[in-house]
Amino acid sequence: MYDEAEILLDDLPKDYMEVNFGPHHPSTHGVFRFIAKIDGERIIDIDPVIGYLHRGIEKIAENRTYVQFKPLVDRLDYTGGLNNELCYCLAVEKLMDIEAPPRAQAIRVICAELNRIAAHLIFFGAMGLETGAFTPLLFGFLDRETILNIFEIMAGGRLTFNYITIGGVREDIRSTVKTYFDKFNKEFPVKLKRYEELITGNEIFIKRLKNVGILKKEDLFNWGASGPTLRGSGVKFDIRKVEPYSGYEKYDFDIPVGTNGDVYDRYLVRMEEIKQSMRIVAQALDNLPSGDFTVKVPRIIKPPEGEVYVRNEGTKGEIGFYIVSKGDKNPYRLKIRTPSFSHINMLNFAASGNYIADAIVILGSFDTVMGSCDR
């Protein structure tokens, strides 16, 4: 035993220090841990350690019916629960070969986009915190609060909703949602402009983010990156446009892309996406189709034998559900593809060689959520 340890020690270069970050660290976004080898202020190597929030959700799915499993889906990426639900329900619907009515589809789009705004507001706050400014965090959470209040009227929940059901949504949208949203829509752009004046144009903030953690397109493809992280490097890839689901083709919105691929671009892409999502929600609420909010589905859902992979644009990137059905009331196998997992793997590649402070900022720019990474 002793000899082994000695050999290991001899192999390592002598002049570095190993520092453990996390799992309880203010800026590792939940219970992420990484072991960094640092040489002075520079990071030589990062070894991510994940699994502190592993709940075995994929295995649980095999022992639960399709409806019973749905509440757990919220808990994957808990900042964007409705996006997860939407993806799961689309997958089961595709398996069962049914489609939600137009009204339900529009409501789903409203949910998903509002949730995207809420998630990006957290990102905005966290990014400020990571560069050392505390105020953006509270500003971000303040506006998120308004959105959560809208969710409360709509779905009854604030973080985990269980609102989107297989075949539609749980209940019809209430008329007050529109009033609340219109008020929000009037106030929010003004506030957003003020926040951007506070932080986006700040000389120090730009200095901290510009030309930090530059990622090239090819590398991102290799690492399986998606979502705003991918778009920050100039790839115009958004599943809402490429494979429109839930009626996204009906709405008019742009896909912001970055040019440089650095942290600042990823930040700007997300800030722009907030505005685009606001546009989508406004359009959806204005042209809400009449009709049913759900189709009739059998009480016990038994999809026919087969397998299906459905993906959608989550708040952090591509969420995918791969479901294998053997005609039972439980899925035979369920695999979840989450963006956070891919992005965290990329951390060493993106951050080693940089300063410690940069590594934190780069990790923040991926906007990972450990619930969705560990599952």
Added chain:
Amino acid sequence: MVWWSILLWALLKLVIAFLFIFITALILIWMLRKIMGHMQYRRGPRHHGPHGIWQTVFDTIKLLGKEDIIPSGVDRWTFIWAPMIIFVPSLMAFVFLPFAEKIVATNIEISLFFVLAIMGLSIIALLMAGWGSNNKYALLGGVRSAAQMMSYEIPMLISAMGVVMMSGSMNLSEIVRAQQHIWYIVPQLVGFFIFGCASLAEINSTPFDIPEAESEIVSGFNVEYSGFRFAAFFLAEFVNLFIVCALAALLFLGGWLPFTNPVYGTIFFLVKTYVLIFIVMWIKSTFPRFRIDQFMNFGWKVLLPLSLANLFVTGVIVLMVDKFRGV
């Protein structure tokens, strides 16, 4: 005077100074929480007393009453002494600050020099805390603060020298009296800017709070401290904030001027100091933090040359004015 009366007198001064800085630190913490709160659409402390003014008092009492934890594996003596030593420079610097005409605990000829020299000593406590904690974050924080103070002490001193050149004295009271006609912020605007930046770095305030960067090294040198030892670090930070703001008010904003009456003078001096403190807190609640290399660049490549140029220009002008007047 007999020896014991001198000793008693010195002790009394020390007690008064200690009480004053203790109360000031409590007020400043409350003020920061209130200001930050209101800037973030919050209200800050509300419950104890009007607008929560007793909150920090109770916080301190709570901290003093906590269990004294000394983690195993720390360098015991450095760990225990660091929080006490950090108070020494603050306390000593305080004794030399004149509040108004003749209101000064100890008046020596080189009080400015002495205050600046003493304040540089607080780095020892931070290094001790960083080294003694046996924690990598703390070590990083300690080393960072050493580098920071080293590189910002110099521009701070040089920018203060501009004022000394103009007033022709190193005594703080004399410097204030020399500003009778014009506050030095007008001719020494560059110096004020340099002094401000360097002081922010000196007291580890945003945007130079790299030694305690919460998002990177959690809170740097004081990460292992708790209870009253942590309270000592916390209070010392705010005392230093007061001292640098008071220094800036004395050097550049004319101290107690235009009042020579001790009461009005003191009030006016405190008002100026608190305005500066408010500005620091404003910066604290809105600015992000520099990265260490950018920060070093700023210190050595911007502030140092700028302060030297300022010193040179000031010297030339002072010489020319003297020649012109025929001195």
